[in-house]
Amino acid sequence: MGMNTVSRQRVGEKIWTIVVAAGSGSRFGSPKQFSLINERRVVDWAVETARLASDGVVVVLPADQATREGGVVGGATRSASVRSGLAAVPNDATIICVHDAARPFASEFLFDEVIDAVCAGADGAVPGLPVVDTIKFVGENNVVVSTPNRRDLVAVQTPQAFRAKTLRQAHAHNPEGTDDSTLVENNGFRVVVVNGDPLNRKITTPEDLNWARTISRGEV
Ligand code: C5P
Numbered sequence: 001m002g003m004n005t006v007s008r009q010r011v012g013e014k015i016w017t018i019v020v021a022a023g024s025g026s027r028f029g030s031p032k033q034f035s036l037i038n039e040r041r042v043v044d045w046a047v048e049t050a051r052l053a054s055d056g057v058v059v060v061l062p063a064d065q066a067t068r069e070g071g072v073v074g075g076a077t078r079s080a081s082v083r084s085g086l087a088a089v090p091n092d093a094t095i096i097c098v099h100d101a102a103r104p105f106a107s108e109f110l111f112d113e114v115i116d117a118v119c120a121g122a123d124g125a126v127p128g129l130p131v132v133d134t135i136k137f138v139g140e141n142n143v144v145v146s147t148p149n150r151r152d153l154v155a156v157q158t159p160q161a162f163r164a165k166t167l168r169q170a171h172a173h174n175p176e177g178t179d180d181s182t183l184v185e186n187n188g189f190r191v192v193v194v195n196g197d198p199l200n201r202k203i204t205t206p207e208d209l210n211w212a213r214t215i216s217r218g219e220v
Pocket of ligand 1: 020021022023024033060074075076077078079081082099100101102103178
């Protein structure tokens with residue numbers, strides 16, 4: 001989308017991003033967001049792009065780091081950490097993005113895509129990638145319950161953008177979800193999917209970190 005289109009659509013919008021970085025990295029073995037990729041911490045990659053793409057950024061961090069780094073203290077779950085961030089976003093923000101610190105390679109373009117979708121009228125917008133595996137619902141004793149049609153599925157990423165009042169309303173009664181779109185959908189709002197980016201991979205395992213280090217050296 002050209003600059004003129006973006007600036008015309010965005011007149012009067014105030015865009016803030018919450019970067020959630022308060023996880024303990026239980027699957028990774030340590031807080032993965034503080035590992036280094038090419039001399040910069042995973043979280044710093046994410047925050048740098050968030051700053052380019054928004055008018056303001058709130059970084060949500062573990063208690064022992066928040067004060068030192070000028071962030072806010074996170075909660076016990078991802079959703080609680082988002083709420084800590086929301087409390088620090090100014091009331092005049094009109095669009096709020098939520099981004100996982102664990103995704104260092106989200107592009108400014110991807111932020112623009114989700115933000116523009118909200119400017120164009122959606123309540124929320126999330127990046128999604130086609131699913132290559134067949135996905136099963138599995139019940140008790142590992143018995144398959146059903147198989148959704150793969151053509152109807154996408155794997156979603158962050159950044160996720162929302163109308164500010166919609167996101168605040170969706171979080172009002174302290175719900176839990178693995179992303180924010182879930183909470184917004186559950187309130188009956190309309191969330192649209194934009195094209196995700198395979199490079200915007202979430203750093204979850206040591207292999208993911210090795211991959212990210214290789215990518216950042218330009219070896220892939
Ligand atoms: O655990 P998961 O990979 O879903 O975490 C996604 C993001 O949420 C990570 O960037 C993590 O640091 C953050 N998080 C958080 N507070 C928590 C749990 C996760 O900020 N209590």
